[in-house]
Amino acid sequence: MSDTPISRRALLEQGVTVLTATAAVASLVQAQHAGMHMPEPAAPPLTPTQPSRSRRSKVRLSPGQPQRDYTPVITPNGATLPFRVVDRVKVFHLSAGVIQHEFAPGLKATCWGYNGLTPGPTIEAVEGDRVRIYVTNQLPEPTSVHWHGLFVPSGMDGVSGVSQAPIPPGETFMYEFDLDQYGTYMYHPHYDEMTQQALGMMGMFVIHQRGARRRPDKDFVMLSSEWKIALGTARPDPNEMTDFNVLTFNSKAFPGTAPLVIQRGDDVRIRFGNLSAMSHHPIHVHGLAWRVVGTDGGQVERTAQRPESTTLVPVGTTRTVEFSADVSGDWSMHCHMTHHTMTQMGHSGVNLNGVDETKIDAATASLLPQYMTMGQTGMGDHGAMKMPVPRNSIPMQGAPGPKGHVDMGGMFTVLKVRDRVTGQTDPGWYADPPGTVARAATSDELKRDGIVV
Numbered sequence: 080m081s082d083t084p085i086s087r088r089a090l091l092e093q094g095v096t097v098l099t100a101t102a103a104v105a106s107l108v109q110a111q112h113a114g115m116h117m118p119e120p121a122a123p124p125l126t127p128t129q130p131s132r133s134r135r136s137k138v139r140l141s142p143g144q145p146q147r148d149y150t151p152v153i154t155p156n157g158a159t160l161p162f163r164v165v166d167r168v169k170v171f172h173l174s175a176g177v178i179q180h181e182f183a184p185g186l187k188a189t190c191w192g193y194n195g196l197t198p199g200p201t202i203e204a205v206e207g208d209r210v211r212i213y214v215t216n217q218l219p220e221p222t223s224v225h226w227h228g229l230f231v232p233s234g235m236d237g238v239s240g241v242s243q244a245p246i247p248p249g250e251t252f253m254y255e256f257d258l259d260q261y262g263t264y265m266y267h268p269h270y271d272e273m274t275q276q277a278l279g280m281m282g283m284f285v286i287h288q289r290g291a292r293r294r295p296d297k298d299f300v301m302l303s304s305e306w307k308i309a310l311g312t313a314r315p316d317p318n319e320m321t322d323f324n325v326l327t328f329n330s331k332a333f334p335g336t337a338p339l340v341i342q343r344g345d346d347v348r349i350r351f352g353n354l355s356a357m358s359h360h361p362i363h364v365h366g367l368a369w370r371v372v373g374t375d376g377g378q379v380e381r382t383a384q385r386p387e388s389t390t391l392v393p394v395g396t397t398r399t400v401e402f403s404a405d406v407s408g409d410w411s412m413h414c415h416m417t418h419h420t421m422t423q424m425g426h427s428g429v430n431l432n433g434v435d436e437t438k439i440d441a442a443t444a445s446l447l448p449q450y451m452t453m454g455q456t457g458m459g460d461h462g463a464m465k466m467p468v469p470r471n472s473i474p475m476q477g478a479p480g481p482k483g484h485v486d487m488g489g490m491f492t493v494l495k496v497r498d499r500v501t502g503q504t505d506p507g508w509y510a511d512p513p514g515t516v517a518r519a520a521t522s523d524e525l526k527r528d529g530i531v532v
């Protein structure tokens with residue numbers, strides 16, 4: 080080999096040369112501008128998407144009102160927190176406490192939440208609003224609330240021990256701040272974070288743009304979380320770190336998840352949040368594509384919005400997507416991690432794929448009459464088999480669908496796009512136009528196209 084290896088030092092020196100040349104060109108351009116009496120160029124923003132944090136004038140804007148100033152969001156399976164206006168301040172009240180929650184028919188658990196719900200009710204306001212949020216603690220331990228992504232005074236940031244003293248059981252604290260931004264944010268405890276979020280304490284905080292020129296026809300919020308609920312038990316296990324078995328949208332596992340009902344032609348916004356303990360979720364939509372228009376850091380510049388049909392929503396972030404629902408149908412939307420569309424699946428069983436089980440079942444029949452060897456030919460028929468399961472559990476059960484059993488659970492729902500809808504009333508399953516459903520091929524068709532099977 081005759082090539083001289085390029086040393087690191089040489090590379091560094093080359094780098095210095097390039098930098099020096101760039102600086103020289105830049106100063107030449109500046110000098111030319113100065114000579115031509117060009118005005119000083121405005122300092123470019125640190126990043127093109129840096130959200131405004133400027134303080135407005137002290138004149139308090141009129142509190143934004145639903146319908147007049149924004150199209151209210153829809154929290155499928157959830158609720159929006161009501162407010163009252165006192166001296167032009169929007170007043171909200173969250174109450175943290177122990178709740179009973181149903182994840183899907185057949186699975187209930189004792190959780191922690193806000194105002195009787197997990198996720199807690201969505202807080203909704205308008206850029207320029209001032210909000211006052213009372214938080215009553217009815218939990219058996221202290222708590223606090225952090226406003227994830229919001230620009231608040233340091234002492235309103237909700238971190239126990241850093242920004243405030245924790246709220247003792249039985250006490251009510253008051254948070255108050257101006258909303259000088261808009262976008263999709265969240266709220267969650269910052270005291271015993273691991274336990275309190277594992278038990279369901281979280282919610283979405285939506286701030287609408289004041290005077291938005293364009294509003295979506297439908298604006299949904301979907302908050303993801305993950306839980307470990309051992310078969311037959313009724314309390315999520317906050318100690319779990321890896322083997323989560325109930326994966327949820329707005330704390331519901333399919334078939335407990337409500338469909339997103341959309342009229343064909345609607346401009347739709349979906350605001351995803353993820354407050355799972357450990358898992359990121361690639362959320363995939365069928366039949367259409369969306370643009371990512373915002374994160375919990377603010378808005379994405381139009382030129383940086385790329386089309387996606389799967390958007391990764393990492394732990395502790397939000398992703399806001401927008402699309403036009405142009406085609407009617409039942410369009411599945413789900414986490415693309417396959418174990419995240421299963422409910423209460425055990426992950427410690429042996430691999431029986433390809434095993435001849437006839438002798439195993441015969442040998443165990445007298446000892447374990449209810450034992451059923453499964454998985455030798457795959458697992459797609461588990462749910463449809465209706466095998467006996469412990470009380471209050473729904474392992475791998477899925478749900479009946481219009482064309483057979485749906486073998487998914489967990490983070491799965493359906494966008495039901497129809498020519499005509501009534502609010503969020505479930506329109507039932509899609510009626511396919513004739514000739515548009517996959518079916519068994521006929522022998523004539525096989526022969527016609529030269530398919531040998």
Ligand SMILES: [Cu+2]
Nearest residue numbers: 360414416419
């Ligand atoms: Cu996932």
